[in-house]
Amino acid sequence: GAGVSQSPSNKVTEKGKDVELRCDPISGHTALYWYRQSLGQGLEFLIYFQGNSAPDKSGLPSDRFSAERTGGSVSTLTIQRTQQEDSAVYLCASSSPVGLFSTDTQYFGPGTRLTVL
Amino acid sequence: GENVEQHPSTLSVQEGDSAVIKCTYSDSASNYFPWYKQELGKRPQLIIDIRSNVGEKKDQRIAVTLNKTAKHFSLHITETQPEDSAVYFCAAPNSGGYQKVTFGIGTKLQVIP
Numbered sequence: 001g002a003g004v005s006q007s008p009s010n011k012v013t014e015k016g017k018d019v020e021l022r023c024d025p026i027s028g029h030t031a032l033y034w035y036r037q038s039l040g041q042g043l044e045f046l047i048y049f050q051g052n053s054a055p056d057k058s059g060l061p062s063d064r065f066s067a068e069r070t071g072g073s074v075s076t077l078t079i080q081r082t083q084q085e086d087s088a089v090y091l092c093a094s095s096s097p098v099g100l101f102s103t104d105t106q107y108f109g110p111g112t113r114l115t116v117l
Numbered sequence: 118g119e120n121v122e123q124h125p126s127t128l129s130v131q132e133g134d135s136a137v138i139k140c141t142y143s144d145s146a147s148n149y150f151p152w153y154k155q156e157l158g159k160r161p162q163l164i165i166d167i168r169s170n171v172g173e174k175k176d177q178r179i180a181v182t183l184n185k186t187a188k189h190f191s192l193h194i195t196e197t198q199p200e201d202s203a204v205y206f207c208a209a210p211n212s213g214g215y216q217k218v219t220f221g222i223g224t225k226l227q228v229i230p
Contacts, residue, residue, distance in 0.1 A: 045219070
């Protein structure tokens with residue numbers, strides 16, 4: 001079946017512009033995550049959606065970052081007034097935990113490489 | 118929340134030798150420990166995971182061991198091959214009925230032919 005997809009694959013923008021990054025999770029996966037990965041670095045957690053619960057926004061680095069998940073499926077990460085330090089690969093992942101106390105495999109998308117000039 | 122420490126940050130081994138990467142975690146209630154492999158320019162992918170009801174799990178050349186008392190788990194790769202060269206991430210979940218995981222900083226493994 002189809003995996004996690006993200007668009008665009010690459011985005012070049014000018015400092016101060018807003019950008020929107022899209023994630024299509026695997027159909028039926030209730031959990032969706034956004035991570036940021038700077039060059040040669042680890043996975044920085046940004047935000048987590050689980051079903052109809054309120055999202056965990058604890059990883060968002062500033063109020064310029066926001067995310068939505070419509071209809072429990074597609075998610076959009078928005079970065080307003082982009083800065084050069086926002087340049088990174090933004091990865092989305094989805095999973096299908098069996099129950100509230102279950103943790104399961106995260107399936108990652110290919111990422112969006114954001115470059116802020 | 119969970120605190121995951123991973124080491125070493127870089128590891129070079131000769132082809133055919135074994136490689137071991139270790140992680141420690143802080144939350145004694147954690148019960149699921151995955152390992153992800155990220156090849157250069159690609160997305161992370163799960164290679165093996167272990168749940169807290171077992172101490173060891175093997176899949177061909179890779180194995181994971183878990184010591185819940187000491188709160189650490191390790192990835193073992195035997196008979197390393199050049200295609201094993203990648204960055205490996207461990208992870209552990211937040212407890213309290215929560216599916217978010219915390220990732221280690223990653224280990225860059227280089228297998229020298």
